[in-house]
Amino acid sequence: MPLLQxxxxxxxxxxxxxxxxxxxxxxTTNSLIASVxxxxxxxxxxxxxxxxxxxxxxxxxxxxxxxxxxxxxFAVQDPLNTIASVKRLMGRGLADVKMTGTQLPYDLVASxxxxxxIRTVAGELSPVQVSADILKALKQRAEDTLxxxxxxxxxxxxxxxDDAQRQATKDAAKLAGLQVxxxxxxxxxxxxxxxxxxxxxxxxxIYDLGGGTFDISILRLHRGVFEVMSTAGDSxxxxxxxxxxxxxxxxxxxxxxxxxxxxxxxxxLDIARAAKESLSTQHSITLDVPLATGTRWQGEFTHxxxxxxxxxxxxxxxxxxxRALRDAGISAEDISAVVLVGGSTRMPRVREKVESFFGxxxxxxxxxxxxxxxxxxxxxxxxxGNKPDNEMLLLDVTPLALGIETMGGLVEKIIPRNxxxxxxxxxxxxxxxxxxxxxxxxxxxxxxxxxxxxxSLARFELRGIPPMVAGAARIRVTFQVDADGLLSVAxxxxxxxxxxxxxxxxxxxxxxxxxxxxxxxxxxxxxIDLKLRALREQQVEADRVVNALRSALQADGxxxxxxxxxxxxxxxxxxxxxxxxxxxxxxxxxxxxxxxxLTKEYAARRMDHAIRQAMQGHTINxxxxxx
Amino acid sequence: xxxxxxxxxxxxxxxSLTHRGKGLGxxxxxxxxxxxxxxxxxEFVDEPNAxxxxxxxxxVKVIIDPKSLSYLDGTELDFVREGLNxxxxxxxPNVKDACGCGESxxx
Numbered sequence: 001m002p003l004l005q006x007x008x009x010x011x012x013x014x015x016x017x018x019x020x021x022x023x024x025x026x027x028t029t030n031s032l033i034a035s036v037x038x039x040x041x042x043x044x045x046x047x048x049x050x051x052x053x054x055x056x057x058x059x060x061x062x063x064x065x066x067x068x069x070x071x072x073x074f075a076v077q078d079p080l081n082t083i084a085s086v087k088r089l090m091g092r093g094l095a096d097v098k099m100t101g102t103q104l105p106y107d108l109v110a111s112x113x114x115x116x117x118i119r120t121v122a123g124e125l126s127p128v129q130v131s132a133d134i135l136k137a138l139k140q141r142a143e144d145t146l147x148x149x150x151x152x153x154x155x156x157x158x159x160x161x162d163d164a165q166r167q168a169t170k171d172a173a174k175l176a177g178l179q180v181x182x183x184x185x186x187x188x189x190x191x192x193x194x195x196x197x198x199x200x201x202x203x204x205x206i207y208d209l210g211g212g213t214f215d216i217s218i219l220r221l222h223r224g225v226f227e228v229m230s231t232a233g234d235s236x237x238x239x240x241x242x243x244x245x246x247x248x249x250x251x252x253x254x255x256x257x258x259x260x261x262x263x264x265x266x267x268x269l270d271i272a273r274a275a276k277e278s279l280s281t282q283h284s285i286t287l288d289v290p291l292a293t294g295t296r297w298q299g300e301f302t303h304x305x306x307x308x309x310x311x312x313x314x315x316x317x318x319x320x321x322x323r324a325l326r327d328a329g330i331s332a333e334d335i336s337a338v339v340l341v342g343g344s345t346r347m348p349r350v351r352e353k354v355e356s357f358f359g360x361x362x363x364x365x366x367x368x369x370x371x372x373x374x375x376x377x378x379x380x381x382x383x384x385g386n387k388p389d390n391e392m393l394l395l396d397v398t399p400l401a402l403g404i405e406t407m408g409g410l411v412e413k414i415i416p417r418n419x420x421x422x423x424x425x426x427x428x429x430x431x432x433x434x435x436x437x438x439x440x441x442x443x444x445x446x447x448x449x450x451x452x453x454x455x456s457l458a459r460f461e462l463r464g465i466p467p468m469v470a471g472a473a474r475i476r477v478t479f480q481v482d483a484d485g486l487l488s489v490a491x492x493x494x495x496x497x498x499x500x501x502x503x504x505x506x507x508x509x510x511x512x513x514x515x516x517x518x519x520x521x522x523x524x525x526x527x528i529d530l531k532l533r534a535l536r537e538q539q540v541e542a543d544r545v546v547n548a549l550r551s552a553l554q555a556d557g558x559x560x561x562x563x564x565x566x567x568x569x570x571x572x573x574x575x576x577x578x579x580x581x582x583x584x585x586x587x588x589x590x591x592x593x594x595x596x597x598l599t600k601e602y603a604a605r606r607m608d609h610a611i612r613q614a615m616q617g618h619t620i621n622x623x624x625x626x627x
Numbered sequence: 628x629x630x631x632x633x634x635x636x637x638x639x640x641x642x643s644l645t646h647r648g649k650g651l652g653x654x655x656x657x658x659x660x661x662x663x664x665x666x667x668x669x670e671f672v673d674e675p676n677a678x679x680x681x682x683x684x685x686x687v688k689v690i691i692d693p694k695s696l697s698y699l700d701g702t703e704l705d706f707v708r709e710g711l712n713x714x715x716x717x718x719x720p721n722v723k724d725a726c727g728c729g730e731s732x733x734x
Contacts, residue, residue: 003707003712004667004717006670006671012658041646147712
């Protein structure tokens with residue numbers, strides 16, 4: 001006899017047609033799965049009653065991998081085959097991983113396309129495969145708990161994840177045999193868990209302090225859509241740093257040398273963490289610390305001591321908060337709700353600081369470790385069709401602008417950042433040279449004006465453009481982003497209908513930059529970008545003038561120009577060429593206008609000449625009849 | 628005519644109703660579908676229908692349409708745990724035969 005759950009009115013499923021849906025928080029350190037049962041969204045525990053699944057996988061030769069707590073125990077004895085924090089590698093190229101300086105103790109090797117693989121006794125594994133193993137463990141747990149196969153899942157990703165990282169997450173889900181209903185931004189999921197999507201429009205701050213990372217997101221609920229106004233954070237700041245400060249303090253107090261054995265330090269960190277947690281409810285505790293000599297040191301550790309150690313770190317989280325507010329162009333008073341996410345926000349001191357920074361009490365009712373998974377479960381329940389259709393479907397937005405490279409290495413933004421998705425935008429482009437029959441399209445993501453400062457997503461070509469003079473062809477480029485934030489780009493020549501398209505199966509990696517940094521840089525460098533854009537535009541213009549003039553001179557320069565005129569124009573052309581690649585905008589402008597002046601008469605003669613040729617052998621009447 | 632809830636079932640229903648933030652009570656019912664005749668219905672109720680019958684057990688309002696009641700008379704609704712799975716179970720004395728998976732039944 002199967003066990004039943006309570007449905008919404010008139011939403012009872014027919015037998016064998018249960019629409020089981022779950023929300024998954026696929027975290028760097030821990031992962032969770034949640035589901036809505038009988039109207040309650042809850043995270044699902046394993047057989048031992050533990051909700052958090054450590055995002056760690058241990059591989060063995062010829063055996064199924066172990067995931068979670070079982071894998072964690074191998075971290076010390078078998079570090080090369082025990083993979084943790086794989087989320088940091090998702091959708092990144094090997095070069096990026098090395099550049100970010102993330103210290104991961106694995107044997108990373110390059111595989112196809114410069115993507116990193118991890119060498120283990122079970123073979124070379126991609127980060128996508130490792131994530132898939134974590135997802136499989138969660139899937140198994142959910143299916144055991146819910147008593148059936150999952151129809152679909154919602155997986156959360158950080159708001160700053162780019163297309164490649166999102167695609168990698170979807171690939172992992174597919175590999176785990178999960179149907180992804182959609183990917184949801186983590187801060188958005190937290191807001192949904194508190195039902196902020198059902199409230200009036202407003203601006204919300206999501207403060208997410210985990211074990212090793214800090215993220216702040218400013219969301220705006222506008223016409224049923226959560227827009228990410230700004231994100232900021234610190235990818236190397238979290239509750240673990242507070243533990244480390246406490247451990248260092250203990251070492252000083254107890255006279256333990258800094259080069260103590262790794263296992264000893266590990267033990268001290270565990271004591272530090274326990275002390276931090278106890279001080280959430282007690283005023284002071286007695287520390288009992290083992291020494292290398294085999295004896296123990298005991299000492300008092302008070303709430304004041306903790307504050308002294310933790311405050312500088314908590315203060316450090318407020319810097320990105322300030323930056324996020326500034327980037328969003330708002331002040332703290334504009335925030336209508338603050339949501340806390342991440343285990344470290346359980347610290348009363350963190351709550352105090354956040355409250356005084358934003359000037360309002362944060363939402364803390366839902367367990368901050370579980371809030372993201374719960375929000376995802378609520379979304380999954382709606383998407384799977386278990387709610388009456390009047391429930392609003394939440395939308396998402398593009399995290400960064402998407403655009404295309406134009407002449408001079410400039411970016412033409414086609415879909416601006418924060419556009420609600422799904423969306424489609426189109427723009428027309430043209431050819432640059434006479435007789436050009438192909439066009440290379442370079443799709444980029446980012447806020448900067450120059451292609452080199454943005455992230456390259458894909459390249460493709462449109463061929464078979466009929467030969468025409470420069471600027472006559474009309475090529476329509478369409479950008480489409482689906483509900484998961486994945487992009488497809490199509491180019492079509494309007495006269496002949498030849499077309500070409502690409503789905504950004506993004507080229508994972510390349511010169512990857514974190515979105516937060518990219519956003520920040522775009523603001524810092526706005527003025528430089530403006531000047532560079534102006535310069536590049538003049539250079540492109542110079543190039544265009546040179547090309548046009550050269551082909552004209554070649555065609556009829558000797559027929560229509562006197563020798564002296566020809567020499568003068570050639571001299572002006574040479575002068576333009578000599579400054580065209582320099583950095584002096586004024587010089588280029590000046591040289592262009594000089595060429596323009598000198599060739600005005602020539603252009604008029606060419607026009608006359610062309611008309612005369614066209615009319616030769618015809619009478620005026622033939623033309624008036626046509627008119 | 629009687630329908631009863633176990634204490635565990637009542638507790639869980641109360642919790643669900645509180646979380647949901649609205650709803651009068653719980654609808655029990657049967658409908659014809661499935662591989663072997665009838666299937667159970669378990670839903671929240673926001674507005675009862677005119678001909679619905681109302682029972683109260685362990686402080687929870689149970690709503691049943693008259694047609695379903697004849698199939699469910701004497702049923703006890705329990706909330707049970709089987710391994711990781713947990714949910715509601717109908718202990719229905721009228722059931723003669725259930726399909727292999729137990730999702731539908733005949734009386």
